Amino acid sequence: MLKGQENRSRFALPRGYIFLVAFLVAVTVLYTWKKVETASVARRINNAEIQAASLIGERSKLTALVAFKKKPGNIKKIAEEQLGMVYPTGRMVDFIVDAPHSKVEK
Numbered sequence: 001m002l003k004g005q006e007n008r009s010r011f012a013l014p015r016g017y018i019f020l021v022a023f024l025v026a027v028t029v030l031y032t033w034k035k036v037e038t039a040s041v042a043r044r045i046n047n048a049e050i051q052a053a054s055l056i057g058e059r060s061k062l063t064a065l066v067a068f069k070k071k072p073g074n075i076k077k078i079a080e081e082q083l084g085m086v087y088p089t090g091r092m093v094d095f096i097v098d099a100p101h102s103k104v105e106k
Helices: 015-069 072-081 090-097
Strands: none
Touching: 015 072
């Protein structure tokens, strides 16, 4: 036997093989982590797209509702039915116009 080989057992592997196995394990772990993260990001993007489509539909419904409610006929109907408002008669208008300014409280 050579000097220095006497402490080696017959099952000892060179350091190069150990580093190669460690490198392959690290590469495999990183690849798996990347795949899991990519799938997670893809799922979040899909959920965001679904939510965006839902919000766009809701926005179009609300825009149509606002346009419908802004029509003068609808405003009059809501004012009369829900708020109990009525158009002033001629006498009411005259009374308001003819009111003296001195009796108005400040």
